[in-house]
Every structure is written in structure tokens, then in C-alpha cells.
Amino acid sequence: MAIFKLSCLILLFPLPTTSSSYYGSAPTESQISYADHCASIVPKPTQEQFHYTRFSLPRHTGYYKGGSNLLIKNSSFGVPAVTSLIFRIWSIQAADHVEGLFKISGYIVFHRDGTYYHLRNYTHSRPTYYSGGMYYDEKQYYYSKHRGPVRFSLNGFWSESSGKLCMIGWYYSRQSHSGDSLYQPAVLKLYNFKNSTTAVNGLITGTLESLLNSENDPNFFKPVSIMILPMFNYEYSLVSKENVSGLLVQNDSSPGLPLTSFPRQTFCSLFSKAVNLFDLRFAGHCGFSAKNCTPFGREAEYLPLVVSFSEIECLEHKQRLRALIKFSSSRYDEPFNPNTALIGEGLWDSKKNQLNLVGCRFLGVTEDSFADAHVGDCSIGLSLRYPSIWTIGNSNSIVGNIWTSKNVTELGYFDKISFKRSYLNLPMRVSGLKYQYTKIDKARKLCSRKKHVNEEGAIYPYPFSQDMGFDLKLNSAKRLTVWGYSSPLSVGNELYSQFWYSKHYSNSTFAKTKQINISYQIGIMHI
Structure with missing residues (x-):
């Protein structure tokens, strides 16, 4: 009787069947033939x-x-x-x-x-951005549903x-x-x-x-x-110190900061982290027409807001790198789109202290396949540098340009594009960077000092102290109130932020012996 019951129990389990999926243990070589x-x-x-x-x-x-x-x-x-x-x-x-x-x-x-959700009316989104004569709304993405x-x-x-x-x-x-x-x-x-x-x-x-x-x-x-992207014994054929002609020498810019101005003084340590996200500025007509405005011609569905550089490989001893260059309408990390991206080879120019790159397009990519994908149209030049002198009109930590070697009648021609990144992203302890006051005479005329004021014994805040920053409240003629802030950008020829990276805070006062030039960054927040 017990044997009969056991037999019944065994028969209740389903027998193994041939299945296209494998459960329990890994398939053997006989199950999947090479x-x-x-x-x-x-x-x-x-x-x-x-x-x-x-x-x-x-x-x-x-x-x-x-x-x-x-x-x-x-x-x-x-x-x-x-x-x-x-x-x-x-x-x-x-x-x-x-x-x-x-x-x-x-x-x-x-x-x-994950999955990205597009939010068009996000309450805390940034305001619109201005580029090339037109305002653009920045896309907002909310990240959710991790997989x-x-x-x-x-x-x-x-x-x-x-x-x-x-x-x-x-x-x-x-x-x-x-x-x-x-x-x-x-x-x-x-x-x-x-x-x-x-x-x-x-x-x-x-x-x-x-x-x-x-x-x-x-x-x-x-x-x-x-x-x-290939990584094995890659040969740099587009840029070399012996053959930097035509495409790259067209860009005439003032020299930037040398590698020795930065803490680690190495090529790869600087660009592996610094080269990431920049604001784009297009030619004036691009606010009304996208013609001749981007390297991608009709394949670009929009005028991009930012460009990002992602390092693929960096060779310190040769001062060369490869980078993936992506154009995007959002500062948030968007999915890769080969139709609006370049792959580039870069070389450090020690005379101009700038990174020169040659960019190529991804071609042959269809909506569903990379089968015919290849690299071509290497007619795009890029340059990037750290300006050694800042002014009221240029206080960006990194600036650069993108252009083409094609003439205006050729397919794929576009007007030169500039890009920049604000001073807020400047590396710590940079030496040799100076601020030049180009509007100080105009400021003296607008804010003339009265000679009869008795200044004997007057003391003033230490010019590098945190007391030099202040908040703003502005009332317009229409009784609209706006708030803002103001903080020093430079004191004398020294950058305010670089002073704090290199020196300790001093709580002492600064005796009035002479005037000191100072520049400010001012931000206005609309309410």
C-alpha cells in the first residue's frame, strides 16, 4: 500500500519536457552547439x-x-x-x-x-536659456524605475x-x-x-x-x-604634431593657461575630469533658422543647448586623447544619439596651450540597426582652452570653438559655433590666472568720490572676507520686487575663489591706505 501511494505521488509531478528556456542548471555544450x-x-x-x-x-x-x-x-x-x-x-x-x-x-x-519621464512644466525647472538670438526651454527629465x-x-x-x-x-x-x-x-x-x-x-x-x-x-x-568603440592598439591618424594643418590652424585664439598652472600639471588629469558639459552659442541667424548651424545638417531635429565631451582614451606621454562629443537639448543625461554625436581625436598644442581636436560623424546608422555604422566626414575642428586672462566680458573657466573646413557651398557646411563653461567650474589652486579691469575708468566716473568726506581713521572689511558679499532687493517702476545676490569675482588681480583655495581665512580688518579694484558677479532671481 505504501508503494502504491509513493507511485501516485511520483506521477503527480510533471515530466520534463523540451523547452526553449533552461531552468535549474546551465545548458551543456550538447544543448547549445558552437x-x-x-x-x-x-x-x-x-x-x-x-x-x-x-x-x-x-x-x-x-x-x-x-x-x-x-x-x-x-x-x-x-x-x-x-x-x-x-x-x-x-x-x-x-x-x-x-x-x-x-x-x-x-x-x-x-x-x-532606468526610465526617463519628460516633464514639460516642472515647478523647479531652470528658466529658458538664450543662444544665438533665440530663447530655448531646457528639457527636464525625472529619473525613476531603476532596472x-x-x-x-x-x-x-x-x-x-x-x-x-x-x-x-x-x-x-x-x-x-x-x-x-x-x-x-x-x-x-x-x-x-x-x-x-x-x-x-x-x-x-x-x-x-x-x-x-x-x-x-x-x-x-x-x-x-x-x-x-575600438580600444585595442588604436592608431591616431587624424591629428599629429607633424601634421596639424588646414583644419586646426584656422582657429586663431589667444593662448590659454599652460598645464603647469594646474595642481597635478598633467594632461590627462586635467582633461579627464574637466571636459564634460558646455553651453553652446550659435551664429546670430540660427535663432530663426537652423540652416548651416550644426555639424549634422538636416538630421538634427533641434538646435542643441549644450555639448559634452566624454573621454574614451587618454595617452599622457603623447598628450593625445579620444573623446565622444555629444550635442543635446538638456543638461540631464540623455540617451546616446549617434545622429547628433561626434567621435574625435585630440592633441595638446603647447604653443597656444589648448586642446585641438578633429571630429568625425557617425554614418550609416538606421533607426533599428548599427549594421552599416561607420565613421566619416572628418571635416570638423574643435578647440578648447582655459583663458589666462578674465574680463567683465569673458569670465569663463573654459572656452572653445567648433568649425568646419568645408566652404559655404559644400554640403555639411555650418557657421562657427562657440562654447563656454562658467568660472564656477574652475579647478582649485590655479596659478597664473589674472583678472583685467576693462571698465574701471567708467566705474570711477559713475561713482565719483566726494573729497570733503572725512575718512580719517576709517577702516574697511578685509577685501577677501565673506562680508564682501551681499543680497539684493530691487523694486521696479511697476512695483515688482526681485531678489538677487552679489559676491566678489576678483579682488585686485587675484580671483576671489582662488584665494580661498590657497589661503586661510583672516578675520582682520583692512586699513584704508589705497583703493583696491574689485569685480562682482550679480545674480537676479525673478519672483
């Missing part, structure tokens, strides 16, 4: 004999499109999730009998940082000569509702994965495809189109 999915890309060697090598590959970063059901969820707000990725090969073995063939293991991580990254563990082969790579692997996750482990199999195919690249031919493209048999499977995901 040859079935990769033989036409990178064939597996007939003699599987390998040896470890000192040859290593760096971590690569890139972007992706697609992957619905797994990577990207549809949003009713119409703003896609962040689409960045990381690809890393951590193990590499060379084949003994096939030259240039490597057995590799690694992973690819797709970031899904963690998806990581696929991968194994496969790479052909160094063809630049092709094929790997199979799995995405592992634990189901919260049941506690079961889920393994989703996939195949990664990459092209142009070479050990030496330049900007002109250097984009790595490919796909990650689900190996589930049916699109009706709830764990199936649509193909992911991938574009990766």
Missing part, C-alpha cells in the same frame, strides 16, 4: 590544442539598439532607456595549429539604468586576421516569483574586431541573438544591434 551557430563566422579548429598567451584585450564600451522583451521595455512616455554596454574578454588562448585564432572567454553587460544591467557570460573564438568574433553564452537570472534559475542562451557575433584600428575604419559592429526556438516563448528577446 558549430551550429558560429561555424560560418569563425570555424572551430579541428585540433583543439591551445596555450595561454600574454596577449590581452582591453575592456570595450559601446551602445546598442533593440533587445525588446529583455533589454528595452516600451515606455508610454516615448523616451528610451539608457543604451550603453561593456564588453570584456578575460581569458584568451592561442590555437597551436591555426595562426591568429584564439579561444576566448568573457562577458557583455547591457545597462538598463539593473543584463550580463551574458560568453565563450567562443576570435580570428585576428578576419576581425570576426563569435561566442555563445547565457544570461542568468533568478525568478523572484518562483525562485527558479533561468538561463537564456544567445550568440554574439562581432565584426571588425581587429588589433589595430583608426577612427576612419574603427567601429566594431555586430549582434546578440536569442537562441530560443520560438518568438512566442516569454523569454525570447529580439536581436540586439551593437556598436563598440
Whole structure:
């Protein structure tokens, strides 16, 4: 009787069935065959004999499109999730009998940082911004609904000569509702994965495809189109100290601060952190027409508000860097759009003390795929420097220009664009920076001193003290009240903020022996 009951209990459990998803334990080699999915890309060697090598590959970063059901969820707000990725090969073995063939293991991580909601009437949003003769409302994004990254563990082969790579692997996750482990199999195919690249031919493209048999499977995901920025033995072909001609020498600007003016006095330490977000200023006609205003022509749907520089690679000994240059309508981190971005090579000019860059466009990108993506149209020049002298008309910590080598009749021509960042972002303890008073004579005439005032024994606040700042309340003729603030920008030839970085506060008073020039920053807040 007990045996009969046990048999009944056993029969109550469902028998294993063939499924397109794998639960419990990882699929074996027999369940997912490398040859079935990769033989036409990178064939597996007939003699599987390998040896470890000192040859290593760096971590690569890139972007992706697609992957619905797994990577990207549809949003009713119409703003896609962040689409960045990381690809890393951590193990590499060379084949003994096939030259240039490597057995590799690694992973690819797709970031899904969240969903962005567009708020048009956010109460605490910044006021409109003025650029090129027109006011622009800054987009506001609210970040919510965090979603963690998806990581696929991968194994496969790479052909160094063809630049092709094929790997199979799995995405592992634990189901919260049941506690079961889920393994989703996939195949990664990459092209142009070479050990030496330049900007002109250097984009790595490919796909990650689900190996589930049916699109009706709830764990199936649509193909992911991938574009990766090259990192391995990159050759700087667009800028060099021996060949900086034509494009870069057109920009005639006054010299900036040398690297020795900054605390660490190194090229990479300065630009790896300082080069990020700048306000754009366009030609006067761009407030009414976008024609000939941006490097992207008709593909730009709007006149951007800011430009950002993100370092890809920096070589201290050669004073060169690569950067991703993104144009955006918001100061908030927007999803990457290759149609409004450049990839650039930069070189430090020690004579003008400025960073010169050559920018190239991303071409061949469609709405759904990076398959034909490549770099081209490297006719765009950029420069960036720290001004060594500030005035009332220029008190920006960093300034720069963007221009093209094309003439006005050529497709892709645009008028020169300038960009800047305010003094608030100036690094600490900068030496050699001076303030020049260009309107001080006019100020003396407007604010003349009466000679009969008895100033004997008068004392004044220490010019670098915090007492030199004050609040403002202004009443207009229409009885409107506005508030503001005023704080010193410079005292004498020394910047007020740099004084506090380099010296201790002194509570002493300053005896009146001579006049000291002082400049102020004034902010007005409308109520």
C-alpha cells in the first residue's frame, strides 16, 4: 500500500519536457552547439590544442539598439532607456595549429539604468536659456524605475586576421516569483574586431541573438544591434604634431593657461575630469533658422543647448586623447544619439596651450540597426582652452570653438559655433590666472568720490572676507520686487575663489591706505 501511494505521488509531478528556456542548471555544450551557430563566422579548429598567451584585450564600451522583451521595455512616455554596454574578454588562448585564432572567454553587460519621464512644466525647472538670438526651454527629465544591467557570460573564438568574433553564452537570472534559475542562451557575433584600428575604419559592429526556438516563448528577446568603440592598439591618424594643418590652424585664439598652472600639471588629469558639459552659442541667424548651424545638417531635429565631451582614451606621454562629443537639448543625461554625436581625436598644442581636436560623424546608422555604422566626414575642428586672462566680458573657466573646413557651398557646411563653461567650474589652486579691469575708468566716473568726506581713521572689511558679499532687493517702476545676490569675482588681480583655495581665512580688518579694484558677479532671481 505504501508503494502504491509513493507511485501516485511520483506521477503527480510533471515530466520534463523540451523547452526553449533552461531552468535549474546551465545548458551543456550538447544543448547549445558552437558549430551550429558560429561555424560560418569563425570555424572551430579541428585540433583543439591551445596555450595561454600574454596577449590581452582591453575592456570595450559601446551602445546598442533593440533587445525588446529583455533589454528595452516600451515606455508610454516615448523616451528610451539608457543604451550603453561593456564588453570584456578575460581569458584568451592561442590555437597551436591555426595562426591568429584564439579561444576566448568573457562577458557583455547591457545597462538598463532606468526610465526617463519628460516633464514639460516642472515647478523647479531652470528658466529658458538664450543662444544665438533665440530663447530655448531646457528639457527636464525625472529619473525613476531603476532596472539593473543584463550580463551574458560568453565563450567562443576570435580570428585576428578576419576581425570576426563569435561566442555563445547565457544570461542568468533568478525568478523572484518562483525562485527558479533561468538561463537564456544567445550568440554574439562581432565584426571588425581587429588589433589595430583608426577612427576612419574603427567601429566594431555586430549582434546578440536569442537562441530560443520560438518568438512566442516569454523569454525570447529580439536581436540586439551593437556598436563598440575600438580600444585595442588604436592608431591616431587624424591629428599629429607633424601634421596639424588646414583644419586646426584656422582657429586663431589667444593662448590659454599652460598645464603647469594646474595642481597635478598633467594632461590627462586635467582633461579627464574637466571636459564634460558646455553651453553652446550659435551664429546670430540660427535663432530663426537652423540652416548651416550644426555639424549634422538636416538630421538634427533641434538646435542643441549644450555639448559634452566624454573621454574614451587618454595617452599622457603623447598628450593625445579620444573623446565622444555629444550635442543635446538638456543638461540631464540623455540617451546616446549617434545622429547628433561626434567621435574625435585630440592633441595638446603647447604653443597656444589648448586642446585641438578633429571630429568625425557617425554614418550609416538606421533607426533599428548599427549594421552599416561607420565613421566619416572628418571635416570638423574643435578647440578648447582655459583663458589666462578674465574680463567683465569673458569670465569663463573654459572656452572653445567648433568649425568646419568645408566652404559655404559644400554640403555639411555650418557657421562657427562657440562654447563656454562658467568660472564656477574652475579647478582649485590655479596659478597664473589674472583678472583685467576693462571698465574701471567708467566705474570711477559713475561713482565719483566726494573729497570733503572725512575718512580719517576709517577702516574697511578685509577685501577677501565673506562680508564682501551681499543680497539684493530691487523694486521696479511697476512695483515688482526681485531678489538677487552679489559676491566678489576678483579682488585686485587675484580671483576671489582662488584665494580661498590657497589661503586661510583672516578675520582682520583692512586699513584704508589705497583703493583696491574689485569685480562682482550679480545674480537676479525673478519672483
